[in-house]
Amino acid sequence: MSTTEVRLSGFGGQGLITAGIILAEAAILDGKNAVQSQSYGPEARGGASKAEVIISDGDIEYPKVGDADVFLAMSQAACDKYAKALRPSGVLIVDTDHVKNVPAFSGKTYSVPITKIAVRETGKELVANIVALGVLVGLTGLVSREALETAVLDRVPPKTKDLNKQALAAGFAAAEEILGKEGE
Amino acid sequence: MSIEELLERYTRRDKLPHIWCPGCGNGIIMGAVIRALDQAGVDQKKTVIVSGIGCSSRAPGYMKFDTLHTTHGRALAYATGVKLARPELKVVVLTGDGDCAAIGGNHLIHAARRNIDLTVVVFNNDIYGMTGGQYSPLTPQGSYATTAPYGTVDRNFDLCELVKAAGGTYVARGTTYHTRMLIDLISAGLGHKGFSFIEVVSQCPMYYGRKNKLASAVAMLEWQKEHAVPVKAAAKLTPEQLKGKFVIGELHREEAPEYTEVYAEVVARARGEEK
Amino acid sequence: MANDRRAQLLSGNEACVRGALAAGVRFFAGYPITPSTEIAEGLAAALPKVGGTFIQMEDEIASMGAVIGASLAGVKAMTATSGPGFSLKQENIGFAAMAEVPCVIVDVQRYGPSTGLPTSPAQGDIMQARWGTHGDHPIIALMPASVRETFDLTVEAFNLAEELRTPVILLLDEIVGHMRERVELPPDESVHVVNRTKPVEDPETFQPYKPGPNLVPPMPAFGDGYHFHVTGLAHDESGFPTGRGQDADRLVRRLHAKIQNRKPPVARxxxxxxxxxxxxxxxxxxxxxxxxxxxxxxxxxxxxxxxxxxxxxxxxxxxxxxxxxxxxxxxxxxxxxxxxxxxxxxxxxxxxxxxxxxxxxxxxxxxxxxxxxxxxxxxxxxx
Structure with missing residues (x-):
């Protein structure tokens, strides 16, 4: 039975809880089991925000993530707090626009200018969470790209479908570029 | 309709005699409510009478309707649920000054704000009678009560002004002395679509009277007669001339959208969107 | 497979909304409180579509009162809250137990006492669910552990409330309420739904608190023409207050017995x-x-x-x-x-x-x- 635990953390307002929900929905579309949970402060915007997703082929009992297999950090504070809670062979993805000090880590670290890509490719910082999902799935293959795209389009407001599609494609492209460089 | 016919049709005769003290105004108010219901021609089978806790709130138990004797202060909350669940029902709330102005004060202002179609009759005897004579938010400042042995410090509410300010669309004040007027005021309230509020200045000779040197019901009714000023007459008086008096009659009436009717539009809209 | 639509991702609070709708809820009154608010939000959107009513009341106490009023008017009614609000509702929960008014109260438990940690989990209300209101009342409280079970137990909460004429508490906790999980929900038509038993007697001779064979009195709605009286005072089978201790004794023992004697047992x-x-x-x-x-x-x-x-x-x-x-x-x-x-x-x-x-x-x-x-x-x- 394979189980992957994912943590997404940053500021409130970055859309990471939505991103967690979309990731879990994509896993379900892939026929897998998924649980998503979250924690947040009293602030609607600007406070700390954390979403956790567990994806598994079997039952998921304990719904919280302990040491994550994949950690996306979109703020320095989140990175400092949770970098330690990563499996040694795990994957750390940081948004270089928000995380300047990347901790040393035994697993794989990917530094990606996620927010910058969102602004550059779509003109909207708002969709950085969707870019992040594209990057995360592009790098890890945690769910199928098709399922992720379906899940994104199911969740977002109809008027923003094209924008989000663009953001997701930008995320996938960024991941491909990184993996391409690795392969060189 | 004769008294006998009214009693037969609208009261639970096996539950009488009532528990109220000799000289209490509650019976007069209940009688006025029954006559007003008859006068307004409400459908007895489609009328629910809701009360809170206190002397006044025992009235529904004597009345042959669907009746609901709730918790202290919450009659308006329960009545709101009844009305929303079945808007075709006529819902009448009988409450006291302590019940609706103190513990239930929040529900009063919000029910008025919503302009939900309820008819509220407040039995205002200026005192908590059931518990034996403690001061209420309507006890005139300086009066005596078992919990105000040196006279009350609290300023008293003008409930009619409060309800009007909160959005009630029919506001009236009557007394247990001016019974004919009282029946008409309640009847008009029953006919009004929206939040109708009738404060009835009543007498509690047992507790308020004895504590305040007004030991007989007759003396208290005399006091009402001398201090009540009808709306029309009051309009011609200066505030100075009205000092120490109180105004009776229909104090406020306006037309405004009623809550359950507006909610019915919400339902239609929500269902329309599904098409 | 990238388009498996058998299941969906739902939170416990969302599943509670779905369960309530499947059970036939037609009235919700509530007051915003973390971590239960999604239940109110879900029903605010869903209830008008089925001809039901949602109202956000002025406070927690009023919400509970309105729920009881609506139930007496004949509809399935519920509210949802968390610790502080659950405390405020207690007196009226006691009224519902005493006057035998079916209703469902969802308490999404959060960290307490007092305001505590509003977005954090706890299971501190288990004893409050049992003993929160004064007097020796019975209560039913259900505790789901998953999103799917939240759906199922919400339906069961309504079914038990309607069958036994009693308030039923659904005790979620912040984790079950907020976690999202893969669930496959049954189609509404396959959900077993229980409705309250209405009286068949002539209104003239009807005794509103005369128990049926399962110790539960059949229940008319306001407006059905029965002219019945409902009170939180100790009452006899006529529904009217009684000052007699033996009537109160019989009533309160029956309130317990109707739940204790139910077959199959409520406890499981x-x-x-x-x-x-x-x-x-x-x-x-x-x-x-x-x-x-x-x-x-x-x-x-x-x-x-x-x-x-x-x-x-x-x-x-x-x-x-x-x-x-x-x-x-x-x-x-x-x-x-x-x-x-x-x-x-x-x-x-x-x-x-x-x-x-x-x-x-x-x-x-x-x-x-x-x-x-x-x-x-x-x-x-x-x-």
């Missing part, structure tokens, strides 16, 4: 790996998820552990716990409080077995590792 628990279990973990709600993982791991390590999961917090599944206590060498009771379920386990087990509490009140869910560690400690002493 899930038993897992219990047949040969020497160490039994008793856990409910979100904690039972960790307990199940711990028991599974203990079995892998050769320890005969089992799980007993109360599905009803109230009535407490006494028979199941008593039976397990008779056979077990020890019972471990993990919970997100300083010991509430454990008191019942101690009471029921009557000294038959060793009881080991495991409590956590730092706003985090007890982990499987913590429970496993306790199982291993206890196992070392058992052998």
């Amino acid at each position: 628990a899930e038993e897992w790996q219990l047949e040969d279990a020497e160490i039994v973990v008793v856990a409910a709600g979100s904690v039972a998820r960790s307990a199940r993982a711990a028991v599974r791991e203990a079995r892998v390590r050769g320890i005969k552990a089992g799980l007993l999961r109360p599905i009803t917090a109230w009535p407490f599944p006494e028979n199941e716990v008593r039976e397990a206590a008779r056979r077990a060498a020890a019972m471990i009771v993990p919970e997100l409080n300083l010991g509430q379920i454990v008191r019942e386990v101690e009471r029921v087990s009557g000294g038959e077995t060793k009881i080991v509490p495991l409590n956590r009140i730092d706003a985090e869910l007890i982990t499987p590792a913590e429970i496993l560690e306790r199982i291993q400690e206890v196992a070392a002493h058992v052998d």
